[in-house]
Amino acid sequence: xxxxxxxxxxxxxxxxxxxxxxxxxxxxxxxxxxxxxxxxxxxxxxxxxxxxxxxxxxxxxxxxxxxxxxxxxxxxxxxxxxxxxxxxxxxxxxxxxxxxxxxxxxxxxxxxxxxxxxxxxxxxxxxxxxxxxxxxxxxxxxxxxxxxxxxxxxxxxxxxxxxxxxxxxxxxxxxxxxxxxxxxxxxxxxxxxxxxxxxxxxxxxxxxxxxxxxxxxxxxxxxxxxxxxxxxxxxxxxxxxxxxxxxxxxxxxxxxxxxxxxxxxxxxxxxxxxxxxxxxxxxxxxxxxxxxxxxxxxxxxxxxxxxxxxxxxxxxxxxxxxxxxxxxxxxxxxxxxxxxxxxxxxxxxxxxxxxxxxxxxxxxxxxxxxxxxxxxxxxxxxxxxxxxxxxxxxxxxxxxxxxxxxxxxxxxxxxxxxxxxxxxxxxxxxxxxxxxxxxxxxxxxxxxxxxxxxxxxxxxxxxxxxxxxxxxxxxxxxxxxxxxxxxxxxxxxxxxxxxxxxxxxxxxxxxxxxxxxxxxxxxxxxxxxxxxxxxxxxxxxxxxxxxxxxxxxxxxxxxxxxxxxxxx
Amino acid sequence: xxxxxxxxxxxxxxxxxxxxxxxxxxxxxxxxxxxxxxxxxxxxxxxxxxxxxxxxxxxxxxxxxxxxxxxxxxxxxxxxxxxxxxxxxxxxxxxxxxxxxxxxxxxxxxxxxxxxxxxxxxxxxxxxxxxxxxxxxxxxxxxxxxxxxxxxxxxxxxxxxxxxxxxxxxxxxxxxxxxxxxxxxxxxxxxxxxxxxxxxxxxxxxx
Numbered sequence: 001x002x003x004x005x006x007x008x009x010x011x012x013x014x015x016x017x018x019x020x021x022x023x024x025x026x027x028x029x030x031x032x033x034x035x036x037x038x039x040x041x042x043x044x045x046x047x048x049x050x051x052x053x054x055x056x057x058x059x060x061x062x063x064x065x066x067x068x069x070x071x072x073x074x075x076x077x078x079x080x081x082x083x084x085x086x087x088x089x090x091x092x093x094x095x096x097x098x099x100x101x102x103x104x105x106x107x108x109x110x111x112x113x114x115x116x117x118x119x120x121x122x123x124x125x126x127x128x129x130x131x132x133x134x135x136x137x138x139x140x141x142x143x144x145x146x147x148x149x150x151x152x153x154x155x156x157x158x159x160x161x162x163x164x165x166x167x168x169x170x171x172x173x174x175x176x177x178x179x180x181x182x183x184x185x186x187x188x189x190x191x192x193x194x195x196x197x198x199x200x201x202x203x204x205x206x207x208x209x210x211x212x213x214x215x216x217x218x219x220x221x222x223x224x225x226x227x228x229x230x231x232x233x234x235x236x237x238x239x240x241x242x243x244x245x246x247x248x249x250x251x252x253x254x255x256x257x258x259x260x261x262x263x264x265x266x267x268x269x270x271x272x273x274x275x276x277x278x279x280x281x282x283x284x285x286x287x288x289x290x291x292x293x294x295x296x297x298x299x300x301x302x303x304x305x306x307x308x309x310x311x312x313x314x315x316x317x318x319x320x321x322x323x324x325x326x327x328x329x330x331x332x333x334x335x336x337x338x339x340x341x342x343x344x345x346x347x348x349x350x351x352x353x354x355x356x357x358x359x360x361x362x363x364x365x366x367x368x369x370x371x372x373x374x375x376x377x378x379x380x381x382x383x384x385x386x387x388x389x390x391x392x393x394x395x396x397x398x399x400x401x402x403x404x405x406x407x408x409x410x411x412x413x414x415x416x417x418x419x420x421x422x423x424x425x426x427x428x429x430x431x432x433x434x435x436x437x438x439x440x441x442x443x444x445x446x447x448x449x450x451x452x453x454x455x456x457x458x459x460x461x462x463x464x465x466x467x468x469x470x471x472x473x474x475x476x477x478x479x480x481x482x483x484x485x486x487x488x489x490x491x492x493x494x495x496x497x498x499x500x501x502x503x504x505x506x507x508x509x510x511x512x513x514x515x516x517x518x519x520x521x522x523x524x525x526x527x528x529x530x531x532x533x534x535x536x537x538x539x540x541x542x543x544x545x546x547x548x549x550x551x552x553x554x555x556x557x558x559x560x561x562x563x564x565x566x567x568x
Numbered sequence: 569x570x571x572x573x574x575x576x577x578x579x580x581x582x583x584x585x586x587x588x589x590x591x592x593x594x595x596x597x598x599x600x601x602x603x604x605x606x607x608x609x610x611x612x613x614x615x616x617x618x619x620x621x622x623x624x625x626x627x628x629x630x631x632x633x634x635x636x637x638x639x640x641x642x643x644x645x646x647x648x649x650x651x652x653x654x655x656x657x658x659x660x661x662x663x664x665x666x667x668x669x670x671x672x673x674x675x676x677x678x679x680x681x682x683x684x685x686x687x688x689x690x691x692x693x694x695x696x697x698x699x700x701x702x703x704x705x706x707x708x709x710x711x712x713x714x715x716x717x718x719x720x721x722x723x724x725x726x727x728x729x730x731x732x733x734x735x736x737x738x739x740x741x742x743x744x745x746x747x748x749x750x751x752x753x754x755x756x757x758x759x760x761x762x763x764x765x766x767x768x769x770x771x772x773x774x775x
Binding site: 180213230 | 600611707
């Protein structure tokens with residue numbers, strides 16, 4: 001066979017590690033850059049959250065004024081969503097997807113580097129509003145007419161628009177890369193239905209990014225034209241329509257919710273089987289449910305706009321309620337995986353279970369909000385804030401931490417300390433619920449979102465104080481996490497290739513993997529090639545049909561040398 | 569490399585290089601990448617068209633250029649449409665030529681396509697100079713210039729791609745077997761053409 005030479009081998013050149021990291025096109029290094037960058041933005045947006053919660057702890061404006069407060073919650077939401085959760089999960093996707101596919105890199109390594117480097121640039125521009133007279137202050141949804149040059153004269157909103165356009169472009173290029181990688185770079189024998197479930201969720205996410213984000217870009221450009229060139233897209237006085245912004249924003253924004261949650265679901269679906277010592281229950285059902293959520297996501301955007309009076313309530317309410325079906329299937333998948341499993345409560349498993357329980361609460365409040373009579377009452381109240389934090393934080397961010405603890409040994413060759421990880425989890429979990437559960441009640445009793453002050457007579461004081469205590473607990477929980485990371489780098493327990501007895505190909509190579517990842521690949525007969533390798537096919541009888549499908553691996557391999565396989 | 573991987577079923581393993589020889593069957597990876605990028609561009613223009621239709625549907629009274637301005641020049645726009653559609657054909661002739669390995673014909677057809685693209689852009693700029701209303705003159709002006717302007721920007725991007733193709737052709741970098749860049753740029757050029765047909769029908773014909 002024609003051996004593809006990888007000359008010059010990585011490491012052939014000597015150069016400083018700074019240049020190496022700045023110019024790398026290796027998917028693993030880019031993945032780590034994504035994750036580190038995301039955590040830096042996470043800490044920045046977390047500080048903003050603490051400012052918000054401190055201001056809200058008791059009635060009265062203590063140390064922020066109204067405008068700084070508006071900037072704080074706008075930046076908090078924008079940064080958390082666009083520069084923490086999405087890029088963090090993209091980072092894990094970047095690192096893990098090629099490994100799980102048995103591929104040497106992403107399909108377009110240099111475009112991959114470009115999509116990463118646009119992120120700090122875009123994020124920096126969004127933040128730089130603080131240096132030029134104030135950041136954007138309209139909320140992360142930036143509803144018209146709050147964004148008109150009349151109400152938001154500062155340059156902060158323009159910087160927000162430009163920065164977000166760059167971040168969106170980065171996302172789109174990343175999505176192109178993921179889809180091309182998944183369709184073109186799978187190892188011989190890895191059919192679509194043998195792909196690890198995390199790869200499936202990344203694939204559906206990439207399709208959503210590819211089709212939803214450009215619509216936001218169009219809206220952002222329209223907004224920029226309105227603000228800077230006298231356009232009138234959203235200005236009703238000259239024929240524009242402010243509701244149009246909401247349509248455009250949420251046509252992107254609702255798929256975006258699934259862009260944020262699906263890869264986290266994928267992470268959890270990798271972790272639960274490994275620490276239950278069972279295969280994922282209902283692999284195919286899970287795949288179809290993921291695709292189903294992706295399809296439905298384009299028909300539910302107007303459930304954010306029930307109270308505008310300009311959308312057809314029965315349709316959007318019905319479609320939104322339908323989302324509960326594929327999501328419910330996934331809950332069954334996860335519970336069925338846990339059922340009678342040999343559960344191991346490691347830190348990644350705790351975060352995955354945290355995801356399950358917290359996302360369930362977020363999902364239930366989501367179905368409540370899908371009902372227009374309820375939505376009319378709690379629109380723009382803290383009930384919505386509670387809901388979205390249970391989904392984004394209780395769901396996605398728990399997923400990010402689960403992924404961090406699960407894949408850290410693969411990335412750096414050392415296991416994070418388990419006791420410190422568990423301390424982190426429990427403070428985090430309790431703090432999260434203290435911070436966000438009271439918001440349900442605050443919303444039901446009428447507290448509007450995005451206010452910096454409230455009356456002492458409103459009866460919201462105690463719950464707000466509890467919530468603030470919870471927010472600081474979350475901040476405190478990050479301390480053992482950081483200590484853990486630093487201590488592990490200094491003197492962590494060596495992980496070995498496969499510390500968790502994983503199922504998927506990333507555990508078949510060294511920790512950390514060498515450049516181009518694999519010297520040899522094990523045969524792939526199921527979505528758990530490594531389990532198969534470790535325990536032999538006698539124990540892999542959960543999918544006997546795969547054994548009969550041989551020799552598909554050889555056929556798929558195309559012009560690769562055919563060889564005798566004792567398994568056939 | 570893990571010892572376990574090396575020991576178990578050694579004959580069943582695949583050379584890692586197998587995974588590097590990706591895209592062995594079906595569409596080349598680069599072409600798939602371009603196709604996916606075009607899909608995102610379709611959604612981008614979808615968003616812009618949505619703003620246009622929304623404005624048109626919510627505007628009371630006559631939909632068109634503001635009072636006192638010139639009517640849209642359908643004759644000129646129609647001529648430009650012919651130019652751009654023709655350039656799609658010339659582009660495809662170039663692609664067919666290089667598939668046969670005829671670099672001389674590729675050179676010729678790419679140059680003609682580029683010339684037609686530039687002609688379209690100049691015609692559009694001339695049209696802009698004659699209209700007498702601007703992007704700030706009401707929602708028609710805003711949507712008109714945004715749609716046609718972003719389309720023009722994409723034509724410009726395609727022209728840059730064509731220039732690169734032409735330069736690479738002159739250096740003899742393409743052959744019957746190796747010309748994926750030509751295929752990708754032609755795909756993009758056809759897409760830009762189709763968008764213009766949509767823009768022209770929407771703005772000029774569906775009035």
